[in-house]
Amino acid sequence: MAVAQANPLRAGLRVERTPEPCVVVIFGATGDLTRRKLVPALYSLAHERQLPPNFALVGVARRDWSDDEFRREMRAGVERFGRNMHPAIWESFERHTYYCQSSFDDPDGYARLKERLASIDRERGTGGNRVFYLATGPENFLEITRNLSEGGLINRADTGPWTRVVIEKPFGHDLVSAQRLNRSLLSHMLRERQVFRIDHYLGKETVQNILALRFANVIFEPVWNGTYVEHVQITVAESVGVEGRAGYYEGAGAIRDMVQNHMMQLLALVAMEPPTHFDADAVRDEKIKVLRSVEFPGRSVGEWTARGQYGPGTIAGASVPAYRQETGVAPDSGTETYVSLKLLLNNWRWAGTPFYLRHGKRLPKRITEVAIAFKKVPHMLFRDGAASNLEQNVLALRIQPDEGISIRFGAKVPGANVRLRSVNMDFLYGVAFGADPADAYERLLLDAMLGDQTLFIRRDEVEQAWSIVSHVMDGWGKLLPISSPNYASGTWGPEESDDLIRRDGRAWRRL
Amino acid sequence: MVAQPTPDTIDVARIERELLALLHAPENLSPDGQQAARTHVVNLVAVATAEAHRERILATLDRLSDHHPSRAIIATVDPTRPAGRPEARVQVHCRPLGTTGMRICVEQIVLESSAGGARQLPSIVLGLLLADLPVVVWWPGEPALRDPLLYDLLEPAYRLIADSAEFIHLERSLTALSTLRRRPGLAIDLVDLTWQRLTPWRDLIAQFWDDRRGSTSLRQIERIEIDLCRPPGGRSQRCEALLIVGWLVSRLDWRPTGFTRLPDGYEMRAKRRGGDVTFRLRISAGARAGINAIRIQTRGRRGASVFSLQAQEASVGEIRVALAGQSEIVRQTRLESLNEAELLASAIDTLRGEIVFEDALEEVAAFLALSSGR
Numbered sequence: 001m002a003v004a005q006a007n008p009l010r011a012g013l014r015v016e017r018t019p020e021p022c023v024v025v026i027f028g029a030t031g032d033l034t035r036r037k038l039v040p041a042l043y044s045l046a047h048e049r050q051l052p053p054n055f056a057l058v059g060v061a062r063r064d065w066s067d068d069e070f071r072r073e074m075r076a077g078v079e080r081f082g083r084n085m086h087p088a089i090w091e092s093f094e095r096h097t098y099y100c101q102s103s104f105d106d107p108d109g110y111a112r113l114k115e116r117l118a119s120i121d122r123e124r125g126t127g128g129n130r131v132f133y134l135a136t137g138p139e140n141f142l143e144i145t146r147n148l149s150e151g152g153l154i155n156r157a158d159t160g161p162w163t164r165v166v167i168e169k170p171f172g173h174d175l176v177s178a179q180r181l182n183r184s185l186l187s188h189m190l191r192e193r194q195v196f197r198i199d200h201y202l203g204k205e206t207v208q209n210i211l212a213l214r215f216a217n218v219i220f221e222p223v224w225n226g227t228y229v230e231h232v233q234i235t236v237a238e239s240v241g242v243e244g245r246a247g248y249y250e251g252a253g254a255i256r257d258m259v260q261n262h263m264m265q266l267l268a269l270v271a272m273e274p275p276t277h278f279d280a281d282a283v284r285d286e287k288i289k290v291l292r293s294v295e296f297p298g299r300s301v302g303e304w305t306a307r308g309q310y311g312p313g314t315i316a317g318a319s320v321p322a323y324r325q326e327t328g329v330a331p332d333s334g335t336e337t338y339v340s341l342k343l344l345l346n347n348w349r350w351a352g353t354p355f356y357l358r359h360g361k362r363l364p365k366r367i368t369e370v371a372i373a374f375k376k377v378p379h380m381l382f383r384d385g386a387a388s389n390l391e392q393n394v395l396a397l398r399i400q401p402d403e404g405i406s407i408r409f410g411a412k413v414p415g416a417n418v419r420l421r422s423v424n425m426d427f428l429y430g431v432a433f434g435a436d437p438a439d440a441y442e443r444l445l446l447d448a449m450l451g452d453q454t455l456f457i458r459r460d461e462v463e464q465a466w467s468i469v470s471h472v473m474d475g476w477g478k479l480l481p482i483s484s485p486n487y488a489s490g491t492w493g494p495e496e497s498d499d500l501i502r503r504d505g506r507a508w509r510r511l
Numbered sequence: 512m513v514a515q516p517t518p519d520t521i522d523v524a525r526i527e528r529e530l531l532a533l534l535h536a537p538e539n540l541s542p543d544g545q546q547a548a549r550t551h552v553v554n555l556v557a558v559a560t561a562e563a564h565r566e567r568i569l570a571t572l573d574r575l576s577d578h579h580p581s582r583a584i585i586a587t588v589d590p591t592r593p594a595g596r597p598e599a600r601v602q603v604h605c606r607p608l609g610t611t612g613m614r615i616c617v618e619q620i621v622l623e624s625s626a627g628g629a630r631q632l633p634s635i636v637l638g639l640l641l642a643d644l645p646v647v648v649w650w651p652g653e654p655a656l657r658d659p660l661l662y663d664l665l666e667p668a669y670r671l672i673a674d675s676a677e678f679i680h681l682e683r684s685l686t687a688l689s690t691l692r693r694r695p696g697l698a699i700d701l702v703d704l705t706w707q708r709l710t711p712w713r714d715l716i717a718q719f720w721d722d723r724r725g726s727t728s729l730r731q732i733e734r735i736e737i738d739l740c741r742p743p744g745g746r747s748q749r750c751e752a753l754l755i756v757g758w759l760v761s762r763l764d765w766r767p768t769g770f771t772r773l774p775d776g777y778e779m780r781a782k783r784r785g786g787d788v789t790f791r792l793r794i795s796a797g798a799r800a801g802i803n804a805i806r807i808q809t810r811g812r813r814g815a816s817v818f819s820l821q822a823q824e825a826s827v828g829e830i831r832v833a834l835a836g837q838s839e840i841v842r843q844t845r846l847e848s849l850n851e852a853e854l855l856a857s858a859i860d861t862l863r864g865e866i867v868f869e870d871a872l873e874e875v876a877a878f879l880a881l882s883s884g885r
């Protein structure tokens with residue numbers, strides 16, 4: 001990580017520092033991610049004064065566009081998907097936005113890119129610093145990185161201008177391919193400190209707030225363990241279907257698309273020990289310990305996992321088709337669109353406390369939540385049914401939408417008799433802070449330019465998460481295929497998932 | 512908004528009951544009949560010593576309530592009001608919260624007092640403060656720094672918010688304000704809305720030196736020019752330029768050595784390690800009051816470099832970086848003017864114990880002392 005000298009003029013200012021002069025080079029510049037997320041995020045950073053004066057953006061893709069065509073397309077993207085469009089600031093931003101046409105396997109293209117970057121360095125004072133953002137399919141990662149390396153565009157040394165490479169998920173499609181990808185990237189081309197594996201979930205304010213809640217308050221951490229916590233539920237529910245991503249999703253399924261990355265990260269943040277510092281390695285050291293401690297609760301994955309595929313149904317009053325009826329999906333597809341798991345963590349803090357994870361598409365609503373369900377009191381004072389309406393205490397962290405925290409606890413119903421009832425105390429971020437949170441990509445792009453890897457996934461995390469997910473997938477391979485579809489769109493998933501948690505005497509939260 | 516007058520006496524318990532009744536009023540329930548949630552992040556005590564201030568405070572608090580729901584207590588002192596006990600009026604403002612179906616409400620209590628009744632205000636305010644919430648006192652206009660009312664209101668507070676742009680006796684009040692943090696028995700943070708107004712300028716100046724390669728040139732600054740505009744019939748807002756000077760001097764550990772008044776502004780001098788720094792503050796006619804441009808010149812072994820910032824059209828500024836021997840970088844950037852509610856919000860959000868402003872103010876006072884020969 002680059003160590004910046006403290007700037008005395010930054011004292012008391014909200015922004016602690018802006019990145020050093022640099023060029024961000026996006027491979028896959030004509031794709032959806034660039035137009036919807038990356039350029040709007042970079043522009044927004046410029047608008048928020050978080051980019052250095054000496055900054056430039058270069059798009060690289062196969063399409064035969066000019067600088068002006070690229071600028072026009074990106075402006076349309078920012079107008080549609082971004083925020084804070086201000087013509088004068090956009091015009092200044094786009095003056096330093098360029099396009100370089102090349103296929104990803106053409107060495108001449110990389111030579112042209114090198115020349116262009118050298119000329120930008122001269123004109124813009126960008127100092128040779130580069131962030132290469134690979135907004136491409138995973139099949140291109142190695143090829144692009146190899147060409148950048150062979151073309152002399154990567155500086156692996158600790159001195160001189162820096163080079164960083166950001167790669168988007170999926171990082172491989174199973175443990176073996178993830179290990180192969182990491183080995184290849186890190187063998188001769190890059191060092192781990194130069195690789196920024198992005199999981200945009202980690203850029204969300206509310207995900208980061210899990211750490212703030214846990215480690216900036218004294219009242220939660222003492223009960224944040226198996227002595228007091230009865231079980232934990234992590235839910236990532238989506239109401240949408242595959243949304244034109246059938247090509248990718250057919251080969252991935254719910255477990256690769258969501259569990260291997262986002263949900264494993266949520267699990268790690270919820271269960272980790274306090275890091276010694278809030279820096280990249282200290283935080284990631286604690287997260288990897290959680291993933292390494294994952295224990296499977298039975299020999300057969302059928303005992304502790306459930307999967308499903310949605311059929312036709314109704315969501316918010318609208319009829320939606322079955323997964324197999326979606327464009328690009330095989331009519332006999334066996335791909336799972338729903339998955340739930342029970343995991344145990346074999347460590348001092350969580351021994352014996354089950355973690356239930358569920359994710360599905362075409363569920364009744366979009367909601368992401370972590371719920372910590374606490375044990376009952378050791379001795380109930382109130383008898384004769386006074387407490388029969390009392391549910392267990394729950395601390396729920398809502399990640400999206402309506403981000404907030406709610407605590408469920410028991411209270412006396414007013415009246416002469418002693419009767420208790422559960423009540424909820426809600427805290428909503430929108431009420432206390434009002435301001436719109438920045439998009440996750442803004443935060444992550446800024447961190448990549450600053451060289452801060454705290455919110456990026458390290459090699460060992462990726463591989464450990466794949467090792468868990470690969471174990472599940474291997475187990476499923478030995479079982480009979482699911483009979484699809486097994487849940488209707490607009491319902492909370494297949495019966496098998498309810499059975500999974502019901503066997504432990506529990507139920508999924510009603511959300 | 513619902514307003515109800517209360518009787519002639521101030522009964523704190525009765526005010527609380529009336530607020531509760533307003534919260535339960537049918538117009539403040541959610542469409543499904545759910546009771547509105549009371550939400551507060553701060554007790555905000557605003558002091559109005561003129562009718563115009565009171566109206567402005569109410570308008571600003573309306574805009575503030577979205578981002579900083581507070582219990583607002585507006586203490587008004589009206590010298591034209593007949594002598595008698597202060598009176599109170601209560602209001603609640605409710606709004607729907609996003610897609611949740613919930614309504615959230617904030618409360619306003621307006622206390623009206625004659626000049627003679629003002630001494631009762633602090634004790635009434637004390638009874639109306641919500642427990643366990645921070646207390647901020649906002650005094651629009653020029654705070655009455657010799658009036659015991661100010662210090663009585665500050666007693667439960669942790670922060671005083673003022674706006675030096677409104678000071679009629681600018682130099683005297685800045686100097687007096689700078690001594691406040693050393694006043695015995697008073698443990699408060701000072702925040703100036705003009706200081707908050709300068710945040711975009713300070714942010715962009717700081718940005719020039721975020722690049723670690725530039726840190727050397729921070730020690731080579733030799734001249735700083737600040738252009739101020741005075742609109743027809745208006746004021747130049749010299750306080751903005753003085754605070755920028757105070758900020759640079761305090762953060763960079765310089766020492767004020769000279770202050771000269773000129774027909775069109777000031778020249779100020781400071782000593783830094785290895786040399787001297789000259790500040791030239793120039794006031795000229797213009798449409799928009801306040802700082803219009805800042806140019807910072809450094810001289811290193813390779814020659815002179817100039818970092819400049821110029822306000823352009825509304826909310827846009829131009830950055831120019833001309834490093835010795837390199838092409839000039841020009842970029843447009845956001846240089847927004849914040850409205851009073853936004854300034855107040857950022858003043859409330861300022862971290863506790865954040866003394867950058869107070870350090871800057873102290874250096875301004877040191878320069879002003881040089882000018883008066885003290």
